[in-house]
Amino acid sequence: MAGGLAAQAVFASDPALTIYNQNFAVVRDSIPLNLKAGVNDISYNEATMHLEPDSVVLRDPTGKRALQILEQNFRADPISQALLLNYYEGKTIEFESQPEGAQGKKEIIRGKIVRSGYVPHQQAFSQYGQEFYQAQMAYSSPESGGGQPIIEVDGKLMFRLPGEPLFPALPDDSILKPTLSWQLNTDRSGGLDAELSYVTGGMSWQAAYNLVAPEKGDMLDLVGWVTIDNQTGKSFNRAKIKLMAGDVNKIQNENAPRSYSKAAMFDSLNGAAPPVTEKAFDEYHLYTLQRATTLLDRETKQVEFVRASGIKSHPVYVYDGAKIDYNRYNGWGFENIRNDRDYGTESNPKVWVMREFKNSEENHLGIPLPKGRLRFYRRDADGQMEFTGENTIDHTPRNEMIRVTTGNAFDIVGERKRTNHHLDDNRRELDESFAITLRNHKKEAAEIRVVEHLYRWPTWEIIEKSRDFIKTDAQTIEFRVEAKPDAEETVTYTAHYTW
Numbered sequence: 001m002a003g004g005l006a007a008q009a010v011f012a013s014d015p016a017l018t019i020y021n022q023n024f025a026v027v028r029d030s031i032p033l034n035l036k037a038g039v040n041d042i043s044y045n046e047a048t049m050h051l052e053p054d055s056v057v058l059r060d061p062t063g064k065r066a067l068q069i070l071e072q073n074f075r076a077d078p079i080s081q082a083l084l085l086n087y088y089e090g091k092t093i094e095f096e097s098q099p100e101g102a103q104g105k106k107e108i109i110r111g112k113i114v115r116s117g118y119v120p121h122q123q124a125f126s127q128y129g130q131e132f133y134q135a136q137m138a139y140s141s142p143e144s145g146g147g148q149p150i151i152e153v154d155g156k157l158m159f160r161l162p163g164e165p166l167f168p169a170l171p172d173d174s175i176l177k178p179t180l181s182w183q184l185n186t187d188r189s190g191g192l193d194a195e196l197s198y199v200t201g202g203m204s205w206q207a208a209y210n211l212v213a214p215e216k217g218d219m220l221d222l223v224g225w226v227t228i229d230n231q232t233g234k235s236f237n238r239a240k241i242k243l244m245a246g247d248v249n250k251i252q253n254e255n256a257p258r259s260y261s262k263a264a265m266f267d268s269l270n271g272a273a274p275p276v277t278e279k280a281f282d283e284y285h286l287y288t289l290q291r292a293t294t295l296l297d298r299e300t301k302q303v304e305f306v307r308a309s310g311i312k313s314h315p316v317y318v319y320d321g322a323k324i325d326y327n328r329y330n331g332w333g334f335e336n337i338r339n340d341r342d343y344g345t346e347s348n349p350k351v352w353v354m355r356e357f358k359n360s361e362e363n364h365l366g367i368p369l370p371k372g373r374l375r376f377y378r379r380d381a382d383g384q385m386e387f388t389g390e391n392t393i394d395h396t397p398r399n400e401m402i403r404v405t406t407g408n409a410f411d412i413v414g415e416r417k418r419t420n421h422h423l424d425d426n427r428r429e430l431d432e433s434f435a436i437t438l439r440n441h442k443k444e445a446a447e448i449r450v451v452e453h454l455y456r457w458p459t460w461e462i463i464e465k466s467r468d469f470i471k472t473d474a475q476t477i478e479f480r481v482e483a484k485p486d487a488e489e490t491v492t493y494t495a496h497y498t499w
Contacts, residue, residue, distance in 0.1 A: 014292065016240040017203075019228060021370065025203040027051075027236075029196045030061075036189045039070065045179040049076050049233025050201035056180065061195040071183040078177055079170065085116035085149060087171050095151075097163030109153060109162045117149035178233060202232035205243050207305075207372030213388075215379050218313045220357065224306035224369070226276070226287065230295045238292040245370035245395060246284030276305035278367055285368045285395075308364045313357035317409060317448040321416030321436055322455075323348035338430060338456045338497070339423070347416040351438075351448065353389070356403035359396055369396045376406055411441040412448065412483070420494065430456055433464070433494040440483035450479040450491055457497040464494040 016028040031044060053074040060067055077083060092112045099107065151158045205228045211220045226243055230236070277288050287305060295301060323346040329337070337343050355376060359365045371394045377385040389406025396402055420433035438448050454460045454475045462469065462477070469477045479491045 014238045014240070015236050016242075017236060017295070018242045018244055018286075019203055019205045020244045021205055021207075023204045024199055024201050025232075027196075027198055027200055030193045031196055032191065033184075033194050034191045035184070035186045037186060040182075040184045040186065042182045042184050043179060044181070044196070045177045046234070047074070047178050047180050047198070048200040048202060049178050051076070051178065051180070052199045052201070053180075055197075055199035057195075057197045058182070058184075059195055060192055062192075065190075065192055066187050067194065068185040069182050070185050073181045074179070075181075076178040081165065082116060082118040084167050084170075085113055085165065086118035088167065089113050089116050093168065094166040095161065095163035096166055108166075111158070111162050112152040114150040114152050114157065115148075200232055202230070204229050207245075207370045209306075209369075209372060209374045209393075211311075211374060211376050212385060213313075213376070213378045215381055218315065220311040220313050222306065222308045222311055222365070223304060224372075225302045226305050226370075228295060228301045228303070230297055230299050230301075233297055235294070235296045235299075237294050239295055240292055241289045241295070243287040243289075243370075244284055245287065245368070276303065285370070287370070306367065306369075310364050311357050312363055313355055315446075316354040316356055316403065317412060317446055318352040318354060318451060319414040319436070319438060319448055320352070320451040320453075321348050321414050322346075322453060334457055338499070341421060341423075344453075344455060345418045347414075349413050349415060351409040351412045351414050352405050353407050353409050354403055354405050355389075356401060358399070358401050360399050366398045368398055369393065369402075371395045374402075374404055412446060413439045413441070414448075414450075415439075419492070428499050430497040431463075431494060432456065432497070434492065436479075436491040438481055438483050438489045438491075440485060440487055440489070443485050445485055446483050448481045448483055448489075450481055452477050452479070452493070454495055454497075456495070457499050459499060460495050460497045462493055463496045464492070466490070466492040469493070 014030075017025050018028075019025040027048065029046065031046075033040075033042065051074060053072065056072065058067060058069060090113065092110055095109045095111055096106055097109050098105065148159050149161055151160070151162055153162055205226055207224060207226055209222055209224045211222050213220055228241070228243075277290060279286055279288075289303060293301065293303070322344045324344055325346075329343065332340075332343075357363060357365075359367070359369060371392065373390060373392050375390045376388045378388050380386055391404035391406060393402055393404060415437045417435050417437075418432065419435050420431065422431045424430070434452070436450055436452075438450070440446055440448075451472075452469075454477065458475065460475070467479055467481075469479045472478050477493075479493075481489050481491060483489045
């Protein structure tokens with residue numbers, strides 16, 4: 001086997017990224033290698049600062065060349081002033097200083113670096129736990145003198161730099177950017193474009209949706225954006241970018257693409273192609289940017305990925321009138337709740353405003369929507385858009401209903417009063433009655449959903465009621481109340497509990 005060669009520096013071509021909405025990404029680069037049979041020393045300094053070293057895969061994508069990594073090293077401590085001071089500890093270097101009051105005049109001072117003040121391993125705090133963190137902080141805390149340089153000048157010690165340090169040269173093993181180095185063994189000589197893949201932190205994406213309603217009516221126009229954030233320490237030029245949506249634990253094989261109407265993914269703008277396409281990927285969804293884009297380090301980039309018009313929606317008013325101090329009742333069970341006469345008797349006057357619409361193709365959507373923030377706007381009479389509320393959605397499959405709370409109603413008020421309470425422990429039963437009053441001060445009618453929780457005991461029945469209700473789960477009922485303009489409506493009921 002041939003001996004090791006001099007280190008060969010390699011550079012990547014246009015990269016590809018798959019960014020996950022869990023604050024990490026997979027980077028794929030194609031790097032040209034010129035190898036000789038035997039052991040080769042390779043250096044690659046185009047990696048990110050937050051690369052996970054044990055995720056690295058280096059291979060011949062054609063499968064024609066065997067590549068064996070004998071050793072891999074990753075260094076993410078690029079040269080800085082503090083690190084160079086650390087390299088020159090115990091040595092005397094020159095400092096350029098400008099005395100006070102001496103404009104334009106600088107002098108050279110020679111000083112010995114007794115201590116650099118460099119605190120290593122900052123990125124290891126999270127990995128090695130509290131004990132490591134405390135030790136490092138003790139080393140770097142001002143109380144212990146850590147983090148401060150000590151420079152000897154003319155036999156005296158200074159706890160600061162006497163000027164701008166002038167370093168003689170870079171140490172032989174210094175690096176300017178995060179660097180991967182390999183000892184790479186191959187069976188024959190020749191060039192190839194190797195494929196490098198790795199997982200990196202410091203990158204994320206999220207979705208945001210802007211929905212606009214006209215001055216009158218509830219038809220919505222929707223524009224969705226993806227926001228990509230790059231904090232990896234590396235810029236990506238002309239990158240092919242994919243966005244993975246879903247709660248990913250393990251990526252498996254790709255499923256066949258799923259097609260959607262152009263009106264859903266991107267409203268037809270003179271026949272323009274959609275900037276982002278979507279397809280299923282195992283249990284997740286991939287959104288692919290159709291144009292290569294440059295993503296600079298510390299850059300936040302937005303790309304439009306969905307546009308739709310004519311989405312039917314309607315407001316939903318919900319009154320959940322029981323005001324409960326959950327801090328006070330934390331840990332209470334049914335037995336305690338049943339015997340507390342005052343539980344749930346305080347009234348919450350606020351009526352929630354919710355907006356709902358169906359994510360279906362018939363409703364001009366019908367695409368998997370990644371989790372993100374929904375912002376609602378309504379046009380005023382002068383055409384200006386006014387902000388009317390916001391909330392978030394989780395990953396929402398196609399054909400599911402989206403319902404989000406956007407605030408509290410201004411002109412609809414609720415009031416909930418208990419009108420009767422009778423507990424009979426001997427007969428093991430409890431009767432409790434309520435009157436819920438709704439006052440609609442709007443100029444139009446509004447349907448209000450009155451939600452009541454049967455919280456006293458699991459076994460119950462409604463023995464008196466002023467109107468029909470819907471049982472939504474084992475201990476929740478809902479009254480649908482049509483409140484007329486400038487009118488008041490009252491709902492009454494009595495719940496009978498047995499145990």
